[in-house]
Amino acid sequence: MAGTTHEVKPGECIATIAAQYGVPWKTVWEAPENAALRKTRKDPNVLAPGDKVTVPKAKPRQSPIETGKAHRFVIHRERIKVHLRLTANREPLKDEPYRIEFGEHEIEGKTSGEGMLEAEVPSDQKDLVLTLPRRQQTYTLVLGDIDPIDTIRGAQTRLHNLGLYRGELDGELGDETTAAIEFFQRIQKLGVTGKYDAATQKALAEFYGF
Structure with missing residues (x-):
């Protein structure tokens, strides 16, 4: 499977790399050329700067249209799930109200009894703004910017x-x-x-x- 070799930069993960090339992240992660990378890193969200990722070529899609008329196409951005566990003094923040902002979008909710929250965001999203209104705290979360555990x-x-x-x-x-x-x-x-x-x-x- 021909493709492009991409050298991982700080803050990148499989999802953000795939989004740059317009390829689904699973296609990149599961490519045979990335077998050694999967064995080493095990998690597509945790790569190290300098890692080499083979990105398969995107397959062109054909859409038949009628000539002489205007047409509208809707492009769907691939989305990924972000899982967070919020704690204070090493104890989970239960039923904690939160607001997540990215671009012009906003998600509101409450954490679970284990302090967990889950959000679905575009795979090319670089960062999120997390606000805990009850605590008057705001955090900027940089997605993908975590290196392997052994570093x-x-x-x-x-x-x-x-x-x-x-x-x-x-x-x-x-x-x-x-x-x-x-x-x-x-x-x-x-x-x-x-x-x-x-x-x-x-x-x-x-x-x-x-």
Whole structure:
């Protein structure tokens, strides 16, 4: 299957890459040429900068029309589901009112008893604005901008989203990152070493959700 080789940039995932080329994300992810990538990354939403993705050529669609008349075509943008779990002090925010804004669109609702919310957005959407009106809090969520769990930036991003790390997402195991890892190890009752070892990676993936 001929296609284009795309080098992953920070903040990209399979859905956003597929949208750039006008190809369904499942077509890209399930392409035989991406078998090694699937084995390494396992999750189409979590890629690392520098990963190589083969994007199959989009198949042209034929639509018969009558000449001499005006015609209207509706282009449907592929959509993806965004799942979020909201917590405060590591406890789920139950029945929390929220508002999600993207472009000119807006979604309102309440979280579940487990603090979960789900939204369906266009696959080429880069970011969302999440507002919790009762708490008067607003967050900008950058979609796809999370690295694999076995990378330092992957740890930093997850710990940041959990409120345990406030430093730069630079991929460096500096003092702030080490301190955040130690704190996470302590609350998870792991050996407090500050090292981002396999046991810590597994615990963080389970706690975070992926």
